[in-house]
Amino acid sequence: MKPIFIMAIISLLIFLSLPTPSFSLSQPCNKDDEKVLFQIKKSLGNPYHLASWQKTLDCCHWYCLKCNKTTGRVIELTIFSGNISGQIPHEVGNLPYLQTLLFRKLTNLTGEIPSAITKLTQLTSLRLSWTNLSGPVPSFLSQLTNLDFLDLSFNDLTGSIPPELATLPKLSGLRLDRNKLTGVIPESFGMSTGNLQYLYLSHNQLTGDVPRSLGYLNFTWIDFSRNQLTGDLNMFFGANKTIQIADFSRNSFQFNLSEVEFPASLMYLDLNHKKIYGSLPLTLTGLSLQYLNVSYNRLCGKIPQGGDLQKFDNTSYFHNRCLCGSPLPACT
Structure with missing residues (x-):
């Protein structure tokens, strides 16, 4: 079971992503944006979840939206946990000032990720998660050069991870976990031009060695659990690293654990169900660990x-x- 503090972090992130109406605006909602929003509502079948989207109320006060107070342009569209069916409307690409786009916990949302999203050049956060979206992880998402956080987790996405995502210059967090992705982790990720600190690839069908180039990055949180990955993990650790949470469980990694130098920042380490050998390093005693699991391996010693x-x-x-x-x- 994940430690309590991890669940608290996840709960906080979910809470922060909940849609809230925006009030006390100095400018009314832009009429072009309002027209697009009505098109989005129609494309989604006029769901009850969007009942506040009415002409009798300024659209900056509608549920699931946030506007810029100075310009009245829509900057956030966050549709969360509603009874909504259909596909992501291509009209979302016609909200040119959008910075945050979220479709989350909409289990009847289907289809592929539309290319119209590439028109959202100011987008910094894209979260399409806990839906039934299918098809590939689109390489065209690399055109969103202001993107800081990309979350496509808990979907039915297939195919390989596009290496082009590594070219996103501002990307700090990437979630592709809980899909049906295959193939290898692209070597290009180790040469990322961004500041990639959070990488979640768990619960897929990824294979091959983890690229050693990933050791050039300094992760804070990394989760490769429940794949079919192989190779060494030494490159993620070291005295100069700042990694806090590392979950590499249930893969086929094979390396000597006694040679690993763990950084003082490490709080969570899961290495269960692999083929690691050697002994537990003495440096583990100097860490403030909240969670540790090295079960089902080939370790020896005291x-x-x-x-x-x-x-x-x-x-x-x-x-x-x-x-x-x-x-x-x-020991005997």
Whole structure:
């Protein structure tokens, strides 16, 4: 189970993404934007979720929207958790000042990601998650050069990860987890021109070695769990790294753990169900760990004493070749 503090972070992110109406505006809603919004509403079948979208109310006061107070232009469209069917309307591309676009927890939203999104040149956050979107992860998203956060998680997307996404110059967070993606992690990601700190690729069908070039980046949160990935993970760690959360569980990684130098920033480490060997490094005792799991591997030797290592129960360590010492049985 994920630690409580991780769930708290996730809950906060979801809360911050909830749609809220905007008030106290100095400028009324732009009429061109209002016309486009009515087209979007019609394309979605005039759902009850958008019942506030009426001409009797300035559109900057509608649910799921936020406007710039000075210009009255729509800058956020956040449709969340409604009974909405259909596809993402291509008309969203006609909101030229949009900075945030979110379609989330809309299980009846289907089809592919429309190319019209590329017209949103000011977009900084694109979240299309927890829907039934299908098709590929479009390479044309690399045209959104102001994008800081891209979330396409919890969908039915297939195909490979487009290497072009690595060219996004401002990208700091990428979520492609919980899809049906195949192929390898593109080598280009290690040469990213942006500031990629958060990378979620878990629960896909990715294969091949993790590119060593990813070691050139300094991640804060990385999750490659539940794929079929291979190779070494040494490049993600080191005294100069600032990684805090690392989940590489349930893959086929094979390397010597005793040679890994973990940074002081590390709080969460999941390496269960792999083929790692060697012993647990003594440097683990100097970390403020909130979660640790190295079970189902080929580790040997005594579990180092001290730090937080003994606060975890035996399930964090069991099913290794010859690992011993508290909380496992004593070494003989």
